[in-house]
Amino acid sequence: KNEVEQSPQNLTAQEGEFITINCSYSVGISALHWLQQHPGGGIVSLFMLSSGKKKHGRLIATINIQEKHSSLHITASHPRDSAVYICAVRRNNAGNMLTFGGGTRLMVKP
């Protein structure tokens, strides 16, 4: 079983919809990252969080340490949000490298 699981693997939404992507992990972590990878491959870090909630524009990330679960929400989705969203964790006592989920491929249709 992968240490970091994301759901759904694929998601299609209509423009304007509220979107939720989930990430569950099975190891102790010091931080969780949400990354965005656009077609063409470039990766952008969206959030790094270790507790609570962070908001940036239309994006919201939450984490529940006790439940080992994080969610990424996109409000008022737009076609330009179409990308692969990747959850990654920094495991306790494992240095600073990241362990990645398999990604969620999001397509937002106009």
Next chain:
Amino acid sequence: GAGVSQSPSNKVTEKGKDVELRCDPISGHTALYWYRQSLGQGLEFLIYFQGNSAPDKSGLPSDRFSAERTGGSVSTLTIQRTQQEDSAVYLCASSFLGAYEQYFGPGTRLTVT
């Protein structure tokens, strides 16, 4: 401002040849990471440099893979005697110290024929 840069952007090589991939991290970032993304696969960690400490090589898949970081800045990932399964996008990231947000380069797409 200048982000993480990688070169070449694409590399096609014949099986058995050696390749070198280069990463220029953001100036002032002390931590540098190499990751690999194989076709249809997720990202996997390869190696991590932090300042002058010994690198964490725990993710390197075989002894054909090695990396160095000169002067605490530029890093080179070397793959010797390339195999077809080495075909992937190799991504470099850097961060200020080790526990901060990582900034990714555009990657090098390696194809081994």
